[in-house]
Amino acid sequence: MWRDETGRSLADYPHPSVAVDVALLTVVDGTLHVALHRREGHATGELALPGTFVRIDERLADAALRALRDHLEVTGRSPEQLRVFDDPHRDDRGRVLAIAHVDLVDRGVLPTGTETAAVDTCPTLAFDHGAMVAAAAEHVRARHRGSPDPAGLLGAEFTLAELQGLHEAVAGGPLPKDTFRRHVLGDLEPTGGLRTGVVGKPARLFRRAGEPGQPPV
Amino acid sequence: MWRDETGRSLADYPHPSVAVDVALLTVVDGTLHVALHRREGHATGELALPGTFVRIDERLADAALRALRDHLEVTGRSPEQLRVFDDPHRDDRGRVLAIAHVDLVDRGVLPTGTETAAVDTCPTLAFDHGAMVAAAAEHVRARHRGSPDPAGLLGAEFTLAELQGLHEAVAGGPLPKDTFRRHVLGDLEPTGGLRTGVVGKPARLFRRAGEPGQPPV
DNA sequence: ACAAAAGTGTTAGTGTTACACCCATGT
DNA sequence: ACATGGGTGTAACACTAACACTTTTGT
Numbered sequence: 239m240w241r242d243e244t245g246r247s248l249a250d251y252p253h254p255s256v257a258v259d260v261a262l263l264t265v266v267d268g269t270l271h272v273a274l275h276r277r278e279g280h281a282t283g284e285l286a287l288p289g290t291f292v293r294i295d296e297r298l299a300d301a302a303l304r305a306l307r308d309h310l311e312v313t314g315r316s317p318e319q320l321r322v323f324d325d326p327h328r329d330d331r332g333r334v335l336a337i338a339h340v341d342l343v344d345r346g347v348l349p350t351g352t353e354t355a356a357v358d359t360c361p362t363l364a365f366d367h368g369a370m371v372a373a374a375a376e377h378v379r380a381r382h383r384g385s386p387d388p389a390g391l392l393g394a395e396f397t398l399a400e401l402q403g404l405h406e407a408v409a410g411g412p413l414p415k416d417t418f419r420r421h422v423l424g425d426l427e428p429t430g431g432l433r434t435g436v437v438g439k440p441a442r443l444f445r446r447a448g449e450p451g452q453p454p455v
Numbered sequence: 456m457w458r459d460e461t462g463r464s465l466a467d468y469p470h471p472s473v474a475v476d477v478a479l480l481t482v483v484d485g486t487l488h489v490a491l492h493r494r495e496g497h498a499t500g501e502l503a504l505p506g507t508f509v510r511i512d513e514r515l516a517d518a519a520l521r522a523l524r525d526h527l528e529v530t531g532r533s534p535e536q537l538r539v540f541d542d543p544h545r546d547d548r549g550r551v552l553a554i555a556h557v558d559l560v561d562r563g564v565l566p567t568g569t570e571t572a573a574v575d576t577c578p579t580l581a582f583d584h585g586a587m588v589a590a591a592a593e594h595v596r597a598r599h600r601g602s603p604d605p606a607g608l609l610g611a612e613f614t615l616a617e618l619q620g621l622h623e624a625v626a627g628g629p630l631p632k633d634t635f636r637r638h639v640l641g642d643l644e645p646t647g648g649l650r651t652g653v654v655g656k657p658a659r660l661f662r663r664a665g666e667p668g669q670p671p672v
Numbered sequence: 673a674c675a676a677a678a679g680t681g682t683t684a685g686t687g688t689t690a691c692a693c694c695c696a697t698g699t
Numbered sequence: 700a701c702a703t704g705g706g707t708g709t710a711a712c713a714c715t716a717a718c719a720c721t722t723t724t725g726t
Binding site for chain 2: 239240242247248249251252253254255256279280291292293294295296297298319321322324325326330331332333334335337
Binding site: 631656 | 687
C-alpha cells in the first residue's frame with residue numbers, strides 16, 4: 239500500500255463518493271421512455287434512475303450493470319458513459335459525484351410491470367436525475383440520426399418499415415418515408431429474405447452492413 | 456451529517472479517489488500541441504498532464520483550474536469535461552478515477568518555457584495520459600469541423616487567412632482555400648476593418664456572428 | 673376488385689468541390 | 700512591372716426533400 243511522506247494513504251484524505259446512474263431507455267407505444275424505480279432507504283418512495291455507489295475496486299461499467307440488476311432485474315446490457323454530474327448539493331447525504339450512463343433496450347428485456355415514463359414528459363425525479371434523462375435522450379437521438387439502429391434493438395434482420403418505426407419513436411416524430419429509406423439504404427444490405435403473411439406487398443429484409451449473415455464469397 | 460442504519464456516513468465506506476486531468480492544447484509551429492509538466496512527488500520526473508485530486512467540496516471545474524494554476528501557472532480558462540478514465544490499475548497508489556478535461560488556448564497564455572509535445576507524436580506519459588491526449592485531440596478536431604474558432608483563440612477580429620491557419624493547425628493538414636472560406640462565411644460577419652501593412656491585397660476583418668462589435672441598428 | 677403496404681421515378685432545390693481566374697497592394 | 704496574397708465566377712457533382720406513381724400482396 240502506497241503512503242505519502244506523512245504516512246497517509248490516498249483513502250485517508252477526505253474525497254467525494256462516486257455513484258453511477260443509468261438512464262435505460264426503451265420504446266413504449268411508439269415513444270421514447272425511460273425505466274424508473276421507486277427508491278428504498280434514503281429518499282424512500284421517490285422515482286429515480288437505477289443507480290449505486292461505485293465500489294473501490296469496481297469498474298464503472300460493472301457498477302452500472304449491478305445497478306440495473308439490483309433495481310430493475312435487467313442483465314447483459316452495456317451502458318455507455320454520458321458525463322459526470324458534480325453539483326456539490328445534488329445529494330444531501332454528502333458529496334457524491336454521479337456518472338450518468340445511457341443504454342437503449344427492447345421493451346422485452348424489462349420485467350413486466352417495470353415503471354417507465356416518456357422522456358419528454360418526465361415526472362419529477364430524485365436528485366438531478368431529470369437532467370440525466372434529458373442528456374440521455376439527446377445522446378441517443380444524436381446517435382440515431384447518424385446510423386440505423388445503432389443499439390441493435392431490431393436483431394439481425396428487419397424491414398425498412400420496422401427500422402423507420404424505431405427511428406420515429408426515438409426522434410419523437412414522423413419521418414418522410416422515401417427520404418428515410420434512401421438515407422439508410424447505404425448502411426444496409428438485403429438478406430434476400432421477405433417478411434410475408436400480412437396484407438400488402440411483402441417487405442424485403444435487411445441487416446446492418448458488415449454483420450454476420452452470409453459472409454461474402 | 457447523514458448516517459445510515461448502522462451509524463456510518465458515506466465517507467465511512469471505502470470508495471475510489473477522484474482526480475481531474477487537463478489536456479491543455481495549443482498551436483505551436485502550426486501543429487496541435489499539448490502542455491505537459493514533469494511530475495514531482497509520486498512518479499517523479501515523468502511527463503504528465505496537469506492534474507490533481509478533487510477535494511471533497513470542490514467542483515470538477517474548480518479542481519481543473521487549480522491543476523492548471525499549480526502545475527502550469529495558467530489561469531482564467533474554462534476546461535470542458537471529456538470522460539472518466541476508470542481502469543482499476545491506472546494509478547499504482549490505489550483506486551483513482553480520473554476525469555479528463557480539454558481546453559484550447561493561445562500559446563501566449565502559457566509561460567515561456569512551458570514544455571509541449573505535438574499531440575500526434577506524443578512521448579510516453581504517466582498513467583493513461585496518452586489516451587487522454589488522443590481523446591482531447593479528437594474532441595477539439597470535431598468541434599473545429601463544426602464552427603469557426605470555437606475556442607475564441609483569435610480574439611475579436613481576424614482575417615480569413617488567420618482563421619484558416621488555425622483550423623489547418625488543429626486539423627493537422629491543409630484545407631482548400633475557397634471551400635473553407637465559403638464554409639465559414641455563414642457564421643461570420645465583416646467588421647468593415649482591413650488588415651493592411653503587408654504585401655498583397657489587404658484582408659477584410661471578421662468577427663463571429665452574434666458577438667459584441669457594432670450592435671445592429 | 674380493392675385496400676394496404678412496399679418500393680421507385682422524377683424534379684427542384686441546395687450544398688460541395690475544385691478549377692481557374694481577377695483584384696489590390698508593397699517593393 | 701511583378702510577386703504576393705485576398706477574393707470570386709463557374710461548372711460538375713452529390714445530396715435532400717417532396718410529390719406522385721407503380722408493384723405486390725391479403726381479403
